[in-house]
Amino acid sequence: MNEQEIRSIVQDEIMKAIGGDVAFIFQKNIQIFDARNIQLGRKNGTQIGTSSDQKVGFYGVAPVVQAGSISNPSGSGTAGVDNPARNAINAIITALHNVGIIA
Numbered sequence: 001m002n003e004q005e006i007r008s009i010v011q012d013e014i015m016k017a018i019g020g021d022v023a024f025i026f027q028k029n030i031q032i033f034d035a036r037n038i039q040l041g042r043k044n045g046t047q048i049g050t051s052s053d054q055k056v057g058f059y060g061v062a063p064v065v066q067a068g069s070i071s072n073p074s075g076s077g078t079a080g081v082d083n084p085a086r087n088a089i090n091a092i093i094t095a096l097h098n099v100g101i102i103a
Contacts, residue, residue: 061100070095 032038040046049056055063070091073084096102 056099058100061098064098067095067098
């Protein structure tokens, strides 16, 4: 078997591995060089975390599960301790903080 035949076999095997619907499982950290981007498909979108009990964290914050539902505020919006809008805003801030999106 010559070098060209070996190259052809290797190329075919690589294309089979990355061209199909194959899951990649990593046992180590993934490092991306500086100034590189992650490009995503435009047709169906991409999910990070496919279940609400999977944990995600950003910017060095410990990963957490998805925050619970935040009630739609109702009422007149009168300022006060029990103001529903204030409670909803505080819940949003807490959820963003817990996952690491805001400090």
